[in-house]
Amino acid sequence: MVGEENVSISVADLYTYGFDASIYHRSPEAVVRPRTTEEVSRIVKLARAEGIAIVARGGGTGLCGSAVPLKGGIVMDMTRMDTIKEVRVEDLYCVVEAGVINDKLNERLAPHKFFFPTSPGSGEAATIGGMVATNASGMRAVKYGATRDYVLGLEVVLSDGSIIKTGTRTIKNSSGYQLERLFVGSEGTLGIITEITLRIAPRPKTTAMVMAGFRTLEDAGKCVSKLIATPLLPSATELMDRTCIQAVNKTIDAGLPDCDALCMIEVDGEPELVEKQAEVVLKVVKEIGAISVELTHDPKVMARWTNARKSVMSSLSRFGERLVSVSLADDMAVPISKIPEAVVEFQRIAERNHVIIGTYGHAADGNLHTKMLLDPDSEEAWTNGDKAVSEIFSTVIRLGGTVTGEHGIGISKAPYLKQERPTAIATMLAIKHAMDPDNILNPGKMMEWEGGIIKMLRYPCKDLC
Ligand SMILES: Cc1cc2nc3c(=O)[nH]c(=O)nc-3n(C[C@H](O)[C@H](O)[C@H](O)COP(=O)(O)OP(=O)(O)OC[C@H]3O[C@@H](n4cnc5c(N)ncnc54)[C@H](O)[C@@H]3O)c2cc1C
Numbered sequence: 001m002v003g004e005e006n007v008s009i010s011v012a013d014l015y016t017y018g019f020d021a022s023i024y025h026r027s028p029e030a031v032v033r034p035r036t037t038e039e040v041s042r043i044v045k046l047a048r049a050e051g052i053a054i055v056a057r058g059g060g061t062g063l064c065g066s067a068v069p070l071k072g073g074i075v076m077d078m079t080r081m082d083t084i085k086e087v088r089v090e091d092l093y094c095v096v097e098a099g100v101i102n103d104k105l106n107e108r109l110a111p112h113k114f115f116f117p118t119s120p121g122s123g124e125a126a127t128i129g130g131m132v133a134t135n136a137s138g139m140r141a142v143k144y145g146a147t148r149d150y151v152l153g154l155e156v157v158l159s160d161g162s163i164i165k166t167g168t169r170t171i172k173n174s175s176g177y178q179l180e181r182l183f184v185g186s187e188g189t190l191g192i193i194t195e196i197t198l199r200i201a202p203r204p205k206t207t208a209m210v211m212a213g214f215r216t217l218e219d220a221g222k223c224v225s226k227l228i229a230t231p232l233l234p235s236a237t238e239l240m241d242r243t244c245i246q247a248v249n250k251t252i253d254a255g256l257p258d259c260d261a262l263c264m265i266e267v268d269g270e271p272e273l274v275e276k277q278a279e280v281v282l283k284v285v286k287e288i289g290a291i292s293v294e295l296t297h298d299p300k301v302m303a304r305w306t307n308a309r310k311s312v313m314s315s316l317s318r319f320g321e322r323l324v325s326v327s328l329a330d331d332m333a334v335p336i337s338k339i340p341e342a343v344v345e346f347q348r349i350a351e352r353n354h355v356i357i358g359t360y361g362h363a364a365d366g367n368l369h370t371k372m373l374l375d376p377d378s379e380e381a382w383t384n385g386d387k388a389v390s391e392i393f394s395t396v397i398r399l400g401g402t403v404t405g406e407h408g409i410g411i412s413k414a415p416y417l418k419q420e421r422p423t424a425i426a427t428m429l430a431i432k433h434a435m436d437p438d439n440i441l442n443p444g445k446m447m448e449w450e451g452g453i454i455k456m457l458r459y460p461c462k463d464l465c
Pocket residue numbers: 020021055056057058059060061062063066067078098119120121122125126127128129130131132133134135136137138139186187188189191192193194313406407408442
């Protein structure tokens with residue numbers, strides 16, 4: 001169906017395609033790399049007839065195990081479907097195949113002075129199909145929204161192999177059920193997305209950034225909610241705690257200030273507006289008691305700061321000997337005003353459970369990342385981590401938040417989805433059963449997951465609970 005060179009059952013390929021960027025692993029039985037929607041459709045029809053599981057895979061950058069083939073079967077690598085089919089700036093949309101990489105799309109839009117603003121930290125590898133399937137977002141969500149806000153239409157292969165088109169190429173559309181929204185965040189469980197019509201936005205003319213250091217993480221949290229309430233809508237507000245600052249300074253010699261927490265606040269727009277917004281930011285950070293403040297308009301300095309922030313995840317793994325940074329309870333979001341309370345509680349939970357937690361995130365939209373540093377060979381470390389996760393998510397749900405702001409449910413948040421949305425699970429399952437009655441599309445994930453989250457690990461301690 002796809003040519004022999006685009007199918008693999010070699011042990012090395014199967015092993016490699018058993019990972020995403022999460023803590024989980026399971027090898028598939030075959031890897032298939034289609035080039036067209038028709039090929040996807042034919043493969044799905046065969047899989048349905050034979051009862052074989054299919055997991056769609058984009059860049060494999062997911063952090064919660066959503067692209068790991070739990071039941072084996074086929075991993076369908078979508079990255080050959082990488083054509084940008086249309087760019088229509090006059091109509092504010094573009095049409096792309098599912099395997100187009102986020103940064104490649106932005107390179108293509110740049111000469112038109114447009115962009116696709118969701119900007120995940122993984123933009124150089126994440127595909128638009130994967131971003132739709134997880135409702136990805138990133139640093140600029142507070143001002144520009146998440147992937148969901150840009151999906152105008154989709155082409156999708158359903159579990160019986162039929163091809164449907166949903167949505168439109170118009171900015172407005174009230175024509176019936178907004179089915180394209182149903183596939184946003186569906187993590188490959190309802191259909192395979194092959195083509196996306198995406199809204200695009202004009203690129204802001206100017207950008208400025210303020211970096212402010214604080215005595216406590218709580219102060220940094222207060223700064224974020226005060227900025228928003230001012231009112232001011234920054235284009236990004238990145239928060240980092242002492243563990244993250246030290247890790248980045250040690251690993252890439254970033255020269256970040258020595259403090260307990262820092263905020264990098266970005267404002268964008270017309271030059272005069274940027275000046276005014278930057279003044280407001282400076283006033284607020286000083287009122288909160290920032291111990292170091294720096295303002296820059298220099299694109300090179302901004303790129304250096306942004307790179308420091310983007311290096312947190314990889315730097316944390318080099319923080320201490322034998323410790324790796326794992327994505328467990330790594331992506332919660334709370335109402336913005338609850339950030340100070342949340343970060344203080346996370347620190348207490350870490351101390352109580354003897355785990356190291358590095359907290360950072362896109363704080364202006366309430367999204368926090370807490371990476372745990374643990375020795376992957378130690379059962380005790382995983383048990384402590386598991387307990388800390390449960391306490392963190394209970395805190396998040398008590399504060400009115402969600403267990404995942406942008407990475408999705410997959411495996412690592414599956415039990416907590418049930419805790420967060422107890423009244424919605426039955427409806428989600430009914431939709432899944434109606435659209436995939438033979439359960440071939442990414443089976444066993446999200447609301448179908450049973451048991452604890454410390455199992456099928458990629459590390460020597462494979463199954464703990
Ligand atoms: C260093 C790093 C930084 C990150 N930063 C961010 C961030 O700032 N914001 C953020 O939101 N995420 C971030 N992530 C997580 C990840 O990049 C996103 O979840 C991204 O959307 C995944 O895209 P992908 O193409 O890699 O999808 P994959 O990991 O391959 O797949 C993710 C899910 O989507 C499904 N899927 C993939 N393609 C399709 C398709 N065509 N049709 C149907 N289902 C499909 C898969 O089955 C799976 O369930 C980060 C990850 C890393 C490693």
